[in-house]
Amino acid sequence: MKIKKYLLALLLGSSAFLMAGSLGAQELPVAEAADAVEAVADAIPFDEAYAAFMETPGAAFFTISNLWLLISAALVFIMHLGFATVESGLGQAKNTVNILFKNVFIISMGIITYALWGFNAMYPGFAEGSAGVFAMGSWFDVTASVDLMTSEYADYTWYTDFIFQAMFAATAATIVSGAVAERVKLSSFMIFATLLVTFAYPITGSWQWGGGWLSARGFYDFAGSSLVHGFGGFAALACALILGPRAGKYVDGRIKPILGHSMPLATIGVFLLFLGWFGFNGGSVLNADPYLVSLVFVTTALAAAAGGLGSIFTSWIFLKKPDLSMGLNGILAGLVGITAGADAIAPKFAILTGLIAGILVVFSIIFFDKVKIDDPVGAISVHGVCGIFGTLAVALFGDAAGFGIQLIGTLSIGAFAFIFSMIVFGLLKVTIGVRVSPEEEAEGLDIGEHGQEAYPDFANSSR
Amino acid sequence: MKIKKYLLALLLGSSAFLMAGSLGAQELPVAEAADAVEAVADAIPFDEAYAAFMETPGAAFFTISNLWLLISAALVFIMHLGFATVESGLGQAKNTVNILFKNVFIISMGIITYALWGFNAMYPGFAEGSAGVFAMGSWFDVTASVDLMTSEYADYTWYTDFIFQAMFAATAATIVSGAVAERVKLSSFMIFATLLVTFAYPITGSWQWGGGWLSARGFYDFAGSSLVHGFGGFAALACALILGPRAGKYVDGRIKPILGHSMPLATIGVFLLFLGWFGFNGGSVLNADPYLVSLVFVTTALAAAAGGLGSIFTSWIFLKKPDLSMGLNGILAGLVGITAGADAIAPKFAILTGLIAGILVVFSIIFFDKVKIDDPVGAISVHGVCGIFGTLAVALFGDAAGFGIQLIGTLSIGAFAFIFSMIVFGLLKVTIGVRVSPEEEAEGLDIGEHGQEAYPDFANSSR
Amino acid sequence: MKIKKYLLALLLGSSAFLMAGSLGAQELPVAEAADAVEAVADAIPFDEAYAAFMETPGAAFFTISNLWLLISAALVFIMHLGFATVESGLGQAKNTVNILFKNVFIISMGIITYALWGFNAMYPGFAEGSAGVFAMGSWFDVTASVDLMTSEYADYTWYTDFIFQAMFAATAATIVSGAVAERVKLSSFMIFATLLVTFAYPITGSWQWGGGWLSARGFYDFAGSSLVHGFGGFAALACALILGPRAGKYVDGRIKPILGHSMPLATIGVFLLFLGWFGFNGGSVLNADPYLVSLVFVTTALAAAAGGLGSIFTSWIFLKKPDLSMGLNGILAGLVGITAGADAIAPKFAILTGLIAGILVVFSIIFFDKVKIDDPVGAISVHGVCGIFGTLAVALFGDAAGFGIQLIGTLSIGAFAFIFSMIVFGLLKVTIGVRVSPEEEAEGLDIGEHGQEAYPDFANSSR
Amino acid sequence: MKLVKAVIKPFKLEEVKEALADIGIEGMTVTEVKGFGRQKGHTEIYRGSEYTVDFLPKVMVEIVVDDADAEKTTDAIVKAAKTGKIGDGKVFVIPVESATRIRTDETGPEAL
Amino acid sequence: MKLVKAVIKPFKLEEVKEALADIGIEGMTVTEVKGFGRQKGHTEIYRGSEYTVDFLPKVMVEIVVDDADAEKTTDAIVKAAKTGKIGDGKVFVIPVESATRIRTDETGPEAL
Amino acid sequence: MKLVKAVIKPFKLEEVKEALADIGIEGMTVTEVKGFGRQKGHTEIYRGSEYTVDFLPKVMVEIVVDDADAEKTTDAIVKAAKTGKIGDGKVFVIPVESATRIRTDETGPEAL
Numbered sequence A, B, C: 001m002k003i004k005k006y007l008l009a010l011l012l013g014s015s016a017f018l019m020a021g022s023l024g025a026q027e028l029p030v031a032e033a034a035d036a037v038e039a040v041a042d043a044i045p046f047d048e049a050y051a052a053f054m055e056t057p058g059a060a061f062f063t064i065s066n067l068w069l070l071i072s073a074a075l076v077f078i079m080h081l082g083f084a085t086v087e088s089g090l091g092q093a094k095n096t097v098n099i100l101f102k103n104v105f106i107i108s109m110g111i112i113t114y115a116l117w118g119f120n121a122m123y124p125g126f127a128e129g130s131a132g133v134f135a136m137g138s139w140f141d142v143t144a145s146v147d148l149m150t151s152e153y154a155d156y157t158w159y160t161d162f163i164f165q166a167m168f169a170a171t172a173a174t175i176v177s178g179a180v181a182e183r184v185k186l187s188s189f190m191i192f193a194t195l196l197v198t199f200a201y202p203i204t205g206s207w208q209w210g211g212g213w214l215s216a217r218g219f220y221d222f223a224g225s226s227l228v229h230g231f232g233g234f235a236a237l238a239c240a241l242i243l244g245p246r247a248g249k250y251v252d253g254r255i256k257p258i259l260g261h262s263m264p265l266a267t268i269g270v271f272l273l274f275l276g277w278f279g280f281n282g283g284s285v286l287n288a289d290p291y292l293v294s295l296v297f298v299t300t301a302l303a304a305a306a307g308g309l310g311s312i313f314t315s316w317i318f319l320k321k322p323d324l325s326m327g328l329n330g331i332l333a334g335l336v337g338i339t340a341g342a343d344a345i346a347p348k349f350a351i352l353t354g355l356i357a358g359i360l361v362v363f364s365i366i367f368f369d370k371v372k373i374d375d376p377v378g379a380i381s382v383h384g385v386c387g388i389f390g391t392l393a394v395a396l397f398g399d400a401a402g403f404g405i406q407l408i409g410t411l412s413i414g415a416f417a418f419i420f421s422m423i424v425f426g427l428l429k430v431t432i433g434v435r436v437s438p439e440e441e442a443e444g445l446d447i448g449e450h451g452q453e454a455y456p457d458f459a460n461s462s463r
Numbered sequence D, E, F: 001m002k003l004v005k006a007v008i009k010p011f012k013l014e015e016v017k018e019a020l021a022d023i024g025i026e027g028m029t030v031t032e033v034k035g036f037g038r039q040k041g042h043t044e045i046y047r048g049s050e051y052t053v054d055f056l057p058k059v060m061v062e063i064v065v066d067d068a069d070a071e072k073t074t075d076a077i078v079k080a081a082k083t084g085k086i087g088d089g090k091v092f093v094i095p096v097e098s099a100t101r102i103r104t105d106e107t108g109p110e111a112l
C-alpha cells in the first residue's frame, strides 16, 4: 500500500526532523501568541484600529502595495502551471499524467505545509545580529492583530506576506520534479518534496530573508536566484545523481536524446513562467514603488529576452540548427540569472546578464549530458547553474554586494540543498526505494503509478 | 436550418418570458433614465464633477478598488478558458470542437445579454425591506452620470460593476455545458444557455446580491457558492436528467468510464480556474481593502490546496491509485466550497472546508455514477454538491449567518435553477429535441454539428 | 550557414537603413543625455527628490497608474503566447516547432531592439507643430533622472513607458508571422521581422503617438487599430503577396483548405489574446482613471463578444455550419475593431463595431482566398481589414475625430507598412530567398529548419 | 492460418471485440486508420472554402486464426460491425504461413 | 484478389488517391506509419546531443483489388508517388483469399 | 518474398531494429497499434468506476524480405523482443507476390 507507506514515512520523517530541531536561534513565542489570540477575541478594537489606519495618508500606498503583492502571488501561482506544462512537454507522453500529478500535488501540499510550518520557520524574526541559522516553525496564523494588517507590519498585510511567500515555497520542489521526471517513484518523490518544502527550504530562506546569518553579512539575493532557484537546482542535482539516468539515455558511451512529446506544451510553459516572473521579481520589491517595480520589470524582461537570443544563437552556431527547446531554456536562464539582482543591475547589464545566462545554459546542459547526469528538462542547468551565476552577477554588474559574500552565500545555499537532498533522498532510496521498476519505466509511469493515460482517446472507443 | 430555428426559438422564448414578468418589485425607471441621458448630453458638468471627485482624498482608494475589480474581471474572464480546457480535456477528441465552440459562444453571448437585460434585472435596487423576488431588466447603460462613476455609486464605477458581474454571469451556463457535453444538440443548448444566463441567473442573483428576499433574511453567500456554482450545478443536474447518459456509459448495469482525451488540457484548465478564482473571490470583496482581500486570497488558496489533497488521498485510499482527474476536481471542489465564506471563515477552517469538499466530491462523483446520472466532467458534484456544502460551511465554520437561512437559501436557489431548467430544457426536448442522433453521437459532435475536426492533421495531407 | 547570413544581412540592412535616416525632425540629444547621465552619477539627489515626490498627494494616483501600466504590460506580454498558440493551432503539425520558434524569437528580439533603437525613435519628442515624420532612435536608457520617474514625466515612470510600449512593438512582426506561416524561410523572416520591428514600426508609431504629423492633424487611434494591427496586417499582406500561397492551397482554380492541426491550441490562443487585450486597451488609457479604464474594459469586452457572435452567425448562415475557427477570428476582429476607439465609442456602438467587424472578417477571409492570397491564420483580415474598419469606426460611431483624417491616417500607415515590406521582403527574396524549397515545405519546416518535431513521441521509442 | 483483416467503424470496436470473445478469439491487433470508399465523406466548409472530407476515421482489426476459424471469425465481425449504413467496412482474409509467440517461441496455431 | 500495400511519402497521398480514382479504384485504407530504409533520416541535434532520426513519417495505403487490377494499381501508385528521390517507398502485392462487405454480406470482387 | 509482421512491446523497437540491422535488414515500416491478447490489461479505476484497459499499446513492425530470409528475420525479432513476460507479442509470416521500389521501378527482391 504505497499510500500508507507515504503517510507513515511522512510522519516519521517529520518527527525525526522536528526532534533534531535544536539549533534554533529563537523560541516559539507561545506566550505572546496566546496573548495575541486573546486580544483578537474582542474584535471591536481591531475593526476600529484598522478603520483608523485606513484613514491615514499612508493607507493609499499601503493598499496599492498590498494589492500588488497579492497580484504578484497570483502571477507566481501561475508559474506552477508553467512548470507543469514545460515538464510534461519535455517529457514523453507515457509519463505525462505522472508529471502533471506531481505538480498538482506540489502546489497543494506546498501551500498547506507552508501554513503549518514553513512560513514561521522562514520568517522567525531572528534577533538583530543573531546570525540565526535555524528556527522552529508553527501554524502561520498565530495572531491577527491590527499590527499585522497595517503598515506596522510592512507595506502589506501578514496574510499577503504569507500567500506571496507560500507561492514561492513550492517552487523548489517543482524544480526537482523536472530533473527526476520519468523514473522517480511517486510516493518517494511526494515524501521528499514534502520534507524539502516544509523543512529545508525555510531554513536557507531564513538565512537571508528571515534575517539570518547571510543577511547579516551583506549577502544580496533580491528575489531568489540562490534561495529559490539555486536551492531547487542543487536539490535536483543530488536527486538526479542518486536516481541515475533514464533507461536508454546513455548507451555504450553514447548519449541518446529522449525527445519531449509536445513542443506546444513546453512553449506554453515558458511563456507562463516569463509572465509569472513579473510577479516573482516585481512582487519582490515588496511594495508598489513606481521606480523600483518598473525598473525590475525592465531588467527582468531584458534579461529574459537576451537569454532567449543567447540560447537561440548559441544553439544555432554550435549545434547546427536553431533549437526551440534551447531557446525556451534560454529565456528561463535569463530570468533565473536576473532574479538575484533585478533591482540592482542596470538595464544594459541586465541584457548582459541574460545573454551570458542564455549562452551558459546551453553549454551547461551539454556538460551535464556529457557527465551522464540525466536531467530531462534541464532544471539543474537553468536553476542551479544560472542561479549561481545570477547571484554572482549582482556583484559583477552592480554594487549591491561584494563578490565574496555572494559566492559564499550561493554556495552555502546550494550545499545545504545538496546535502539535505543527498541524505533524505538517499535514505528513501535504501528504505522504500526511489525508482520505479525497469518494466514500469519502459511502460510509462502513467500506467504504473496512476493507471491512467494522458491521451487515452483511441483505446477509449473500446470501452 | 438549425440556425433559423435557433433565432426563432430564442425570440419566442424571450417574449414568452418577458410577458410572464409581472412579479417585479420595481418599475423600469424610464423617466429617470431619460432625464439622466439628457443630463449627460451636456458633458461639461460630468467632466468637471468627475475631476473634482478625483481631487478628493477618497479618490485614491476608489481608484485602487476600481482597478482591483477590473483586474478581477480579467481574472474571472480567464476562468472561461479554464472551463473550456477542463471540459474538452475530460471529453473525447471527437467532441472537442463542439465543447470549445460552446464555450466561445457562452462567453460572447453572456456578455451581450448581460448588457441587454441581465445586469439591470440582477441589480434592480429593490426597495429597502421589499423582499424582492423578480425585476425586469433593461439595457445596462441607462445613465452615465457622475454619480455612477464615483464613490457615490460604490468603491468602483458603474462600468466596472457591469463588467465584473458580466464575467460571472456566463459561468452558470458553462457549468451546464460540462455536464451535458458529448451528446447535447448544439442549437438547443445555445437556446437554453441564452435563456438561463439572460433570465434565470439574474433572478436568483437579485434575491441576494440585488438586495432581494434572501439578503433581507440574512443569507450569506460571499462570492457565489450558491448563487453561481450551486445555481449552475442544479441546472446541470436537471439537464443531465432530461438528456440521459451518453451511449455506452451504463451498460447492463455496469459503469463503463469514457476517458477524457487530454490530461494536459484538463490540468491547464484547473490551474487557470484556480488563478481566476483569486479574482472571483478576491474581487468579491468589492474594494481593495488590504485586510479583507488578503484574507480572501489566503482562505481561497488554502481551501483549494486542501481540496486537492483531500481528493488525492481519498482516491488513493478508496480507489486504489492516485487519480489525477480526481485531484483536479478536488482543487475545484475546495474552491467552490470556500466561495460562500471566503471572507467569513478563518484560515484553519478554510483548510477544513476545502478538505471536506475535496473528499465529498470524490464520493459525490461516484454516487452520481451509481445512480446513472452521467456528468462527463463532474460538474454537478463540483458545483452543485460542493456549492451547497460551501454555503452551509459559512454557518458551520464561521458566524456570518445561521444554518437555517443558509440551508433555505442554497436550496431555494438550487430549486429555482433546477425547476427552471426542467421546464425550459424539457420544452426544448419535446419541441426541437435536445439530443443528437445516436449516429452523430457515435461519430462525434465535431463532424455532426460543425463539420470540423479538432485534430484533423492526418487527413489533411489528403486535401 | 544560415546563421551567418542572418547576422550579416542584419548588419547590412540596418546600416543601409540608418544611412537613409535623414528625414528626422530631431537631433539625437547627445549633449543633454550626457548631462543627465552625469547628473545620475551622484545618486543622492535622485533618492531624495524621489522620496520627496512620493510624499506628495499626487503620488498615490501616480503609483496606481504606474502599477496598472506594468500589469498591462504583463497582459500584453501574454498576447504573444496567444499569438503563438493561435498560429500553431491553425497551422499543420509539421510546422509547429517553426511557428513556436518564430514567436519565441520575435518577443525576445522585439524587447531588445526596442531598447536599442525603437523606443527613442518612436517617442522622439517632435517639436510642437513640427509634423515630424522620422527620427533616429538610440539606447532607451539615455537618462535616469527623477524627472523620468515621477509625474513630471507622465502618470508612470520612463521604465514603465518603455516596457509597456516594448510589449506592443513585437506584435507587428507576430501578425506577419501568422500570414507567412508554413512556407517562409526562417532566416529571411528573422531578418525581416527584426527590421520591421526595429525601424519601420517606430516610424509610423511616431507619426501619432510620438507627436508626429498625424497627431498634429487630429488623427485618433487610441490603442492601435491602425498603428499596431493595421500596420501588421498590411506588412502581412505584402509578405503574403511576395511569398505566394502554400503548395496545394489553390489547385486548378479550386481552393483546397489546409486545416489547422489543433483547435484547442487555437482556442487557448484567442482567449489569451482577449485577456491580454484588457491590458492592450485598458493600459492605453495611460493611467488608472476609474471612469476611462472601466469604460475601455466595457467597450473592449462588448466588441469582442459581439464580434464572436457576428462571426458565428455569419458563418452559420452563409457557410452552412457554425465554424469554430471563424468564431475565434470574430472575437479577434471585434477586438481589433474597437481598439482605435475603445475610449471614444459608447458601449452600444462598441457592440455595433464588434458585430460589423465580426461579420466583415468572415467575408474578408473568403475574399482573400478568392483572390488567392494565402493567409493561414486570417491575419490580413483580422488585423489589416478590421484595423482599417476600427479606425474609421472612431469617426462613424464617436466624435473623437473626423472621417477624413481617419481615412488618411489608416491608409498612410497601411501604405507605409505595405511599401516598406514590399521593398525589404522583396530585397530578401532576390538575395537570400524568402521561401523554403518545395521539398522542405512538403516535409514540414520543423524538420527542415529546426531538425525537430513538435510531437515526436512515437519515433521516440526508437532512439 | 489466416489473417482476418477487418476495417470497421470506430464505435463498433467494442461490439466486435465482444463478438470475437464469444467465439473464443483471444487475440487481436487494432490500428487507427482512415478509410476511403463509397461513403464519400462530407462536403464541409472550412473558413469559407468547400472541401470534401474524403478520408473517414476507421479502425482496422487484424486477427490471425486457424484456417478452420477464418470463416466464423469473419462472420462474427460482419454481424457485430453491421449498421446497414454505407461505410460499414470490409473484411479481408489473407493466408498466413507461420506464426510465432515471442515469449515462448511456440509456433503455429499454438502461438495464437 | 490482391492486397496492394504501398508505403509512400505523406504529401503524395493526394496524388496517389487521384491516380487511383482515375483508374476506377473506389476504396482504400490509409495508415500513418514510420518508415525505415535507405533514406537514412537526418542526423539531428537535440539539446546538444546528436541523434539519428531513423524513422521517417510515411503513409501506408492498402487497397484490395481484383487479381486483374493488381498490376495497374501498382503502376498507378508508382507513377503518382514517384519523386525520384530516395525514400519514395515501396508497393507490395499480397494474395487475398476473400473479401466481405460488412454492410451487405456481399463477398468476392463485388465486395470491393 | 514474405511479409514478416511482428507485434512487439513499444520499448523493444530499438532493440529489434538493431537486431535486424545486424542481419542486414535495411528496410521496415512501423505502426503504432493497440493489442489485445492474453495479457489482459489492467483493471483500472477512473473517477470511481472500474474498467479494464483491454487494449495495450504495441508496435507493429512490417518487413518484406526474400523467402530465404523470412526465418532468420523472425528469429532475430523473437530474440530481440523477448522479455519472457506475457504480452511480448507475435510474429506472423505472410506470402508476398511482388514488390516494387517506387523510386526506380525495380521489382522483386531488388526492390527491398
Ligand SMILES: Nc1ncnc2c1ncn2[C@@H]1O[C@H](COP(=O)(O)OP(=O)(O)O)[C@@H](O)[C@H]1O
Residues within 6 Å of the ligand: D007, D034, D035, D036, D037, D038, D039, D040, D056, D058, D085, D086, D087, D088, D089, D090, E026, E027, E028, E029, E030, E062, E063, E064, E065, E101, E102, E103, E112
Ligand atoms: N478496396 C478496398 N481496399 C481496402 N480498403 C477498402 C476498400 N474499399 C473500402 N475499403 C475500406 O472500407 C471502408 C468502407 O468502405 P465504403 O466503400 O465506404 O463502404 P461500404 O463498406 O459500406 O461499402 C472504407 O472507408 C475503407 O477504409
Ligand SMILES: Nc1ncnc2c1ncn2[C@@H]1O[C@H](COP(=O)(O)OP(=O)(O)O)[C@@H](O)[C@H]1O
Residues within 6 Å of the ligand: E007, E034, E035, E036, E037, E038, E039, E040, E056, E058, E085, E086, E087, E088, E089, E090, F026, F027, F028, F029, F030, F062, F063, F064, F065, F101, F102, F103, F112
Ligand atoms: N523491406 C521493407 N519492408 C517493409 N517496408 C520497407 C522495406 N524497405 C523499405 N520500406 C519502407 O519504404 C520506405 C522507403 O524506403 P527507402 O529504402 O528509404 O527508400 P526507397 O523506397 O527510395 O528505396 C521506408 O521508409 C519503409 O517505410
Ligand SMILES: Nc1ncnc2c1ncn2[C@@H]1O[C@H](COP(=O)(O)OP(=O)(O)O)[C@@H](O)[C@H]1O
Residues within 6 Å of the ligand: D026, D027, D028, D029, D030, D062, D063, D064, D065, D101, D102, D103, D112, F007, F034, F035, F036, F037, F038, F039, F040, F056, F058, F085, F086, F087, F088, F089, F090
Ligand atoms: N491472434 C492474434 N492475431 C493478431 N494479433 C494478435 C493475436 N494474438 C495476439 N496478438 C497480438 O499480440 C499481442 C501480445 O499477445 P498476448 O496474448 O497478450 O501475449 P503473448 O504474446 O505473450 O502471448 C497482443 O497484444 C496483440 O497485439
